[in-house]
Structure formats: structure tokens, C-alpha cells
Amino acid sequence: MTLVVAVIAPGAMGAAVGKRLADHGIKVLTSLKGRSQSTAARASEAGMTEASDEQIAAADFVLSILPPGDALSLAERFAPTLRASNSKPVYVDCNAINPATVERVAAAIAPTGGPFVDAGIIGAPPKDNDAGPRFYASGSAALRFATLRQYGLDVRVLAGAPGVASALKMSYAGITKGIQAIGAAMMLAALRAGSAEALLKELSFSQHEMLAQFQQQLPMMPAKAHRWVAEMREIAGFVGADPAARQLYEGAAHFYEQIAEDFDTDKKDVSALMALLGKNSSTDR
DSSP states (O other), rough: OOOOEEEEEOOOHHHHHHHHHHTTTEEEEEOOOOOHHHHHHHHHHHHTEEEOHHHHHTTSSSEEEEOEEEEEEEHHHHHHHHOOOSSSOOEEEEEEOOOOHHHHHHHHGGGGOOOOOEEEEEEEOTTTTOOOEEEEESSSHHHHGGGGGGGEEEEOOOSSSSTHHHHHHHHHHHHHHHHHHHHHHHHHHHHHOOOHHHHHHHHHHHHHHHHHHEEEEEEHHHHHHHHHHHHHHHHHHHHTSHHHHHHHHHHHHHHHHHHHHHTTOOOOOHHHHHHHOOSSSHHHH
């Protein structure tokens, strides 16, 4: 019997995960309600099949892969249909949300009677012939989710309740994306102050590996900055017990918000940053 997995939604990560599963013989469903033609085309190219909410609720697994601000609303949207379904799929929240948000998502799913898994994705969308990102998972149903290892997903089970996997994701993203915000902000400040070339020379001399990471990562950042705003706010909530750390990530959220706005308009800062890094600033979303 063919395993059925619903992946919502078919964005850059969701479609790539859907394709990985479809390539391994899984029937992959998705929802295209309110989605654009380009999203529908991306889903089709990935081998994903459009399905109703009722069909999705009859799947074996439902993987929620969305911008973090949409995680709770998706769970609330599907809760009545999942409650009415006899199938009780494993609901896997794979979004970049903090443990407190995980609790709210889990509470929305609990009345459905279905299992819930907290998962955090670390790594880029899977491509042909690579291992793909790591899906760190926690909760009592995490081992059931881990059966998807047989179908191309690198699922790594963590001991502990839901929230443990998301805590790892928040910590990791807080470091990697936080450093990108700091690096881009300082390079833009150096450009305004006229010291940018000297900064790059010093980084090349004393922080060669850091500069190489910035040169690799920052050209891709502006097109993704709009998605990182909510993620930084989730991280701010994660470190909320430390007021200074919370302010740091609220500032990062505001910085990415400004970069996203600049990318959507005149690209003044984005173009200047890319010129400094020797890269083209025309990256599309």
C-alpha cells in the first residue's frame, strides 16, 4: 500500500521536500487554496497532487512547512477536518517557531486525536543526489515520523517532548541568521562611512573563513529576508527571559524587514552590499 504524505505548502522548501518523497515512491498531496499559478506549477513539477482538506486529513502524515507566522493558523484551519477524519495522520510541524508557539500549535491539534510531532529543519532544500536538510524531531510520535528515512528524508529523533526540536532550530538559526544580520549591517555601515574596502581587506587577512561565509551567504539573503522577519521574532520570543537578547533579535527582525523592503523597491542598500561583495543583486525570490 502506497504511503501518502501531505506537504503544506509547496514553497521552496515544501516543494523540494515533496519532490524528494515523490521520487521515493510516496504519493504526495498538497493544498493550493489561495496559491498563485507559479506555486501550482512548482507543485506539479515536484510531483505533488492538489487535494482537498478532507483528502489531506486522510493521509498518513501531514507536514506543515510554512513561514513561521502561518504555522498556528494552518493547524487551526485543519483541526476540524482532522477531528472528523478516521485516519488520524501524524501532524508534523516543521516550521521555524519557538517552543511556546509549538505548544499553541500542539494544543490546536490535540482535540483531533491525532499524533503531533515537533520538527525543525536545518539545511537547504533537498536537491538531486544530496542528503538534503536534517529534520530534527521530538515528541512521542517522532519515531513514527522517522519512518520517512526510508523515503529520502534525513530525520533525526531527539529525546524529549515537543518543543525540544524547535529549541534546537531557534538556537541554530539565531546563530547563523543572526550573524548574517550583523555582518550585513556592519558592511552597510562601513559603506556609508567610506571604510568598506579597508574592512574587507582586514576580514580577508584576519577573518578569512568568516568573510568566505559572508561572500557565500549574503548574496542569497535579500531575496529571503521577508521570510526571516517572523523567524527573528520567534527567536526573540525564545530568548525572552533575557531582555537584552530579546532586543537583539527584535533588532534583527527590523533589519531584515528593512532589507526586504529595499529588495522590493529600489535595491539601494542591496545593490551596494552586493557590489561590495562582488555579486549580482538581481536574485529572484
